[in-house]
Amino acid sequence: MQNLQWSSTVSDSASFTEAVNEASEQIIASLDGQQPDLAVVFVSSHHSTSYSSAPGAFAEALGARVLIGCSAAGVIGGGQEVERRPGIAISAAILPGVDIIPFHLNQDELPSPDAAPEEWQALLGIRPEDCPAIMLLPDPFTLRSDHLLAGLDFAYPSTVKIGGLASGGGQPGTNALFLNEKMIGTGAVGVAFTGDLAVETVVAQGCRPIGKPPMVTESELNVISRLGDKTPMEVLRDIFETATAREKRLIRRSLQIGIVMDRLAQDRREGEFLIRNVLGADEEDGTLAVGELVQEGQIVQFFIRDAQAADEDLRMMLEEYIDNLDEGDAPASALLFSCLGRGQYLYGSPDHDIGMFTEMVADIPIAGFFSNGEIGPIGDQTFLHGYTASFPLFKQRSKAAG
Numbered sequence: 001m002q003n004l005q006w007s008s009t010v011s012d013s014a015s016f017t018e019a020v021n022e023a024s025e026q027i028i029a030s031l032d033g034q035q036p037d038l039a040v041v042f043v044s045s046h047h048s049t050s051y052s053s054a055p056g057a058f059a060e061a062l063g064a065r066v067l068i069g070c071s072a073a074g075v076i077g078g079g080q081e082v083e084r085r086p087g088i089a090i091s092a093a094i095l096p097g098v099d100i101i102p103f104h105l106n107q108d109e110l111p112s113p114d115a116a117p118e119e120w121q122a123l124l125g126i127r128p129e130d131c132p133a134i135m136l137l138p139d140p141f142t143l144r145s146d147h148l149l150a151g152l153d154f155a156y157p158s159t160v161k162i163g164g165l166a167s168g169g170g171q172p173g174t175n176a177l178f179l180n181e182k183m184i185g186t187g188a189v190g191v192a193f194t195g196d197l198a199v200e201t202v203v204a205q206g207c208r209p210i211g212k213p214p215m216v217t218e219s220e221l222n223v224i225s226r227l228g229d230k231t232p233m234e235v236l237r238d239i240f241e242t243a244t245a246r247e248k249r250l251i252r253r254s255l256q257i258g259i260v261m262d263r264l265a266q267d268r269r270e271g272e273f274l275i276r277n278v279l280g281a282d283e284e285d286g287t288l289a290v291g292e293l294v295q296e297g298q299i300v301q302f303f304i305r306d307a308q309a310a311d312e313d314l315r316m317m318l319e320e321y322i323d324n325l326d327e328g329d330a331p332a333s334a335l336l337f338s339c340l341g342r343g344q345y346l347y348g349s350p351d352h353d354i355g356m357f358t359e360m361v362a363d364i365p366i367a368g369f370f371s372n373g374e375i376g377p378i379g380d381q382t383f384l385h386g387y388t389a390s391f392p393l394f395k396q397r398s399k400a401a402g
Helices: 016-030 046-048 054-062 117-124 144-153 232-241 244-252 309-323 343-347 352-360 396-399
Strands: 006-011 039-045 066-072 075-077 079-082 088-094 098-105 134-139 160-164 177-179 183-186 188-193 198-204 208-209 216-220 225-226 255-260 273-281 288-290 301-304 333-339 366-371 374-377 381-385 389-395
Touching: 006 016, 006 075, 006 366, 016 054, 016 088, 016 183, 039 046, 039 054, 039 075, 039 366, 046 066, 046 079, 054 066, 054 088, 054 177, 054 183, 054 188, 066 098, 066 134, 066 188, 066 366, 075 088, 079 352, 088 333, 088 366, 098 117, 098 177, 117 144, 134 144, 144 381, 160 198, 160 333, 160 366, 160 389, 177 188, 177 352, 198 309, 198 374, 208 309, 225 232, 232 273, 232 288, 232 301, 244 255, 244 301, 244 381, 255 288, 273 301, 309 343, 309 352, 333 374, 343 352, 352 366, 374 389
Parallel strands: 039 066, 134 160, 333 366
Antiparallel strands: 006 088, 039 088, 066 177, 075 079, 075 366, 098 188, 134 188, 160 374, 177 183, 198 389, 208 301, 216 225, 225 288, 255 273, 255 301, 273 288, 333 389, 374 381
């Protein structure tokens, strides 16, 4: 049985042509001269004048059967997180026994949210039982990613969905999506995988819990009125009174709320909470507005976020992943979709997340980018996250099963 082969690299050359050639030569050499079945490419906004020519340049240099990618505020690869300077990153693979189906979707092509699963399946032309994973790179300005993810979850419930929102541009028309030899300015590009591939995920939302997790006893849409027998503001005051001085500063500055999405879950691990922003509070009636629809009976948990919390959360999620690995079952490769608010901006030093992954999990090929939103599962649903590091990890399904 032929094994999967992966390679990743990064170039921070200021010349786009030099960066493509340098990185591509390293990829081809690492793959023993073979042209890859898949190339995933990320191009920093410093090279924005070359977006239109980028797919053709990569196609010529790599000769990949399928190429997908997007613009990026910063790129990740070769053990580095390249921020605030030019960069391109490439992850490329030889994937025996795997079919890769590329697609492009615009908002007006998406079925309605209440459409039958068959309408979504017809969109991709793939049966759910044949599809272990879908990778998505949407443009944040021209496609509603929450609509897309909800539809794909409905139609492909057992399929892992991964990806990140294109970045580097601050307004419509300034990001770029790449698919084979085309540069596309709208919608989402993606690839669906079939065959001998397994994809696992680590989703670290960068927070740590504070206080105890109460149950929502009264709510309407995204407004929580009662937690247990108290108002949310009463619960927060209780937490604040016992908090340290540092925790009090973070409560004022970066309070988040986590929501258990699987109400049947017995084990309320931190990783199973969907983290959302606290949007506002009503001091008079004690209610709290949050960035997600909330239902009575759901368990919630308040969280705080800073560099230390993000470090501790990623370490905990990676430890949990390692603990569940069988001996000799390390992934062959990984991608990293990291929030724009992480990296040097959060930690004050470069290469934090990729360095921790390499040190704790494995020194394997890994590439990615700093995105406008990160796609990854919490429980059995897929969400668009913020402030998150989302790692898809790739394995050969036949080896993982064996």
